[in-house]
Amino acid sequence: MNEGRVIASNVEKVYRSERTPTTAIEDLSFEVGDGEFFSVVGPSGCGKSTLLYLIAGFLDVTSGMITVNDHAVEGPGTDRGVVFQDYALFPWKTVMGNVTYGLAENGVPKDERRETAQHFIDTMGLDGFEDTYPKELSGGMKQRVGLARTLAYDPKILLMDEPFGALDQPLREALQDNLLDIWRELGKTVVFITHDVEEAVYLSERVLIMTRHPGTRKQVIDIDLDRTQDREAIITSEEFTETKNEVWRSLREETKHTV
Amino acid sequence: MDVTNIARISRHDVVEGAKSIYSLILLIALWELITQAGLIHYYFLPPLSDVLIEGYELTVSGEMIQASLLTLKRAFLGLLIATVLGVPIGILIARNRFVGWFFDPIITIGYPVPIISLIPVFMLWFGIGDVSKIILVGVGTFWPIAINARNSARAVNQNLIWSARMMGTPKRNLVWKVVVPDAAPGVLTGIQIALPLSLIITFVFEMVAGGGGLGHLEIQGVRSFTSTQTYATLIAIMLIGFVLDGTLRKIRRRLLRWA
Numbered sequence: 001m002n003e004g005r006v007i008a009s010n011v012e013k014v015y016r017s018e019r020t021p022t023t024a025i026e027d028l029s030f031e032v033g034d035g036e037f038f039s040v041v042g043p044s045g046c047g048k049s050t051l052l053y054l055i056a057g058f059l060d061v062t063s064g065m066i067t068v069n070d071h072a073v074e075g076p077g078t079d080r081g082v083v084f085q086d087y088a089l090f091p092w093k094t095v096m097g098n099v100t101y102g103l104a105e106n107g108v109p110k111d112e113r114r115e116t117a118q119h120f121i122d123t124m125g126l127d128g129f130e131d132t133y134p135k136e137l138s139g140g141m142k143q144r145v146g147l148a149r150t151l152a153y154d155p156k157i158l159l160m161d162e163p164f165g166a167l168d169q170p171l172r173e174a175l176q177d178n179l180l181d182i183w184r185e186l187g188k189t190v191v192f193i194t195h196d197v198e199e200a201v202y203l204s205e206r207v208l209i210m211t212r213h214p215g216t217r218k219q220v221i222d223i224d225l226d227r228t229q230d231r232e233a234i235i236t237s238e239e240f241t242e243t244k245n246e247v248w249r250s251l252r253e254e255t256k257h258t259v
Numbered sequence: 260m261d262v263t264n265i266a267r268i269s270r271h272d273v274v275e276g277a278k279s280i281y282s283l284i285l286l287i288a289l290w291e292l293i294t295q296a297g298l299i300h301y302y303f304l305p306p307l308s309d310v311l312i313e314g315y316e317l318t319v320s321g322e323m324i325q326a327s328l329l330t331l332k333r334a335f336l337g338l339l340i341a342t343v344l345g346v347p348i349g350i351l352i353a354r355n356r357f358v359g360w361f362f363d364p365i366i367t368i369g370y371p372v373p374i375i376s377l378i379p380v381f382m383l384w385f386g387i388g389d390v391s392k393i394i395l396v397g398v399g400t401f402w403p404i405a406i407n408a409r410n411s412a413r414a415v416n417q418n419l420i421w422s423a424r425m426m427g428t429p430k431r432n433l434v435w436k437v438v439v440p441d442a443a444p445g446v447l448t449g450i451q452i453a454l455p456l457s458l459i460i461t462f463v464f465e466m467v468a469g470g471g472g473l474g475h476l477e478i479q480g481v482r483s484f485t486s487t488q489t490y491a492t493l494i495a496i497m498l499i500g501f502v503l504d505g506t507l508r509k510i511r512r513r514l515l516r517w518a
Binding site (some may be wrong): 076090091105106 | 421424516517
């Protein structure tokens with residue numbers, strides 16, 4: 001049974017590296033179902049990236065527990081794949097080299113590696129750029145490589161840290177729709193961090209709104225949109241506008257304190 | 260391609276070439292004119308033509324070639340030792356805090372020492388032979404190589420390390436898979452800085468302590484009132500520096516196409 005269920009129970013994260021310890025996350029609990037698209041929004045500095053890195057296993061929880069598929073997270077694992085805001089591609093490897101890396105590290109034979117990688121390179125519209133180095137690619141292209149390399153080694157859960165935050169609007173929309181197609185086709189669980197309310201509502205089935213520093217759960221809002229429609233129909237629908245306003249109002253209560 | 264096109268390109272090249280060396284030609288012409296006119300005492304600055312003749316004679320007699328090989332051998336062996344020790348130590352300082360605690364103060368004290376001031380000490384300890392010179396070059400070039408390796412290994416993007424971890428790279432392989440390739444440009448910069456330094460240390464040691472080599476040949480010209488020999492050796496030194504620097508640049512471009 002390889003399910004992509006994520007459960008956070010009473011998670012606390014304290015950074016002790018500074019002289020005075022800072023609590024980034026406090027008493028945070030939520031559950032993400034298998035195959036669910038789950039977004040996390042919150043004011044900046046609320047610890048949403050920290051939360052993602054805790055699920056990824058890059059950081060350790062101070063107290064509480066995070067389980068993935070009923071196993072406590074004890075470090076990174078190939079059942080989870082992170083898509084970083086700054087792409088984090090290996091600059092010394094070509095697009096093909098970046099996308100095959102995870103497969104090679106997991107002992108997939110060479111021919112199979114190339115075949116799988118080529119499939120995801122094509123899926124992300126990167127065909128023809130196999131031998132290109134990251135520095136020669138635009139931001140949007142880099143993030144396509146970032147998605148392709150993560151999809152290639154087939155993690156059950158995608159952890160996305162404001163992946164489209166650095167891109168301009170048309171590119172962002174194109175990649176959002178790409179991501180939705182992939183999510184529907186491959187049935188991955190997605191935990192998506194963003195500060196863009198519209199993005200969160202457009203993409204996800206549920207949105208977690210976090211309080212400002214230290215971050216904890218403020219509210220989880222269900223999003224019920226008719227996803228058989230195209231983008232324009234969705235974003236002009238009444239449900240969309242209503243949900244967006246609801247999330248926005250909740251978030252605004254938090255940001256008000258900071259300004 | 261027609262002939263006129265080729266002619267146009269070559270004319271362009273000639274113009275560009277002339278632009279880049281005309282100041283040098285002027286200086287050389289000035290040198291020849293002033294010295295031929297007897298405005299400067301022959302011993303202080305002989306005409307370039309006499310210097311070139313002396314250089315030619317030293318070359319066909321084998322003296323210049325032997326001296327060059329001797330100097331290059333000393334500089335290269337010293338540089339090799341410094342690279343073999345400095346690169347891994349620099350990277351280990353950055354990756355392991357115990358190694359860092361040990362070496363950081365040594366580097367802080369050792370790096371600012373004007374390496375030339377150690378020549379007398381090295382003469383006391385190791386004499387004036389090859390071994391003494393090679394070790395001094397090794398010690399003198401160790402610092403920039405180790406420091407550049409350390410700094411670039413410290414600057415490795417944490418997200419690259421996390422990327423490798425999430426794709427299944429075990430901790431013990433991170434240095435090979437991520438740190439070394441990401442630090443490679445900085446490591447090469449250190450070696451490029453160390454190369455002229457290795458020649459400087461060798462020349463000075465040869466001037467002070469003798470034992471053959473270009474530095475010895477150059478100062479011998481002053482001591483025996485044959486300043487043409489001094490200038491001929493100086494030109495050889497400049498040529499060697501120019502060629503070696505260019506070669507390293509070429510190697511860098513070849514190795515770091517991705518950077």
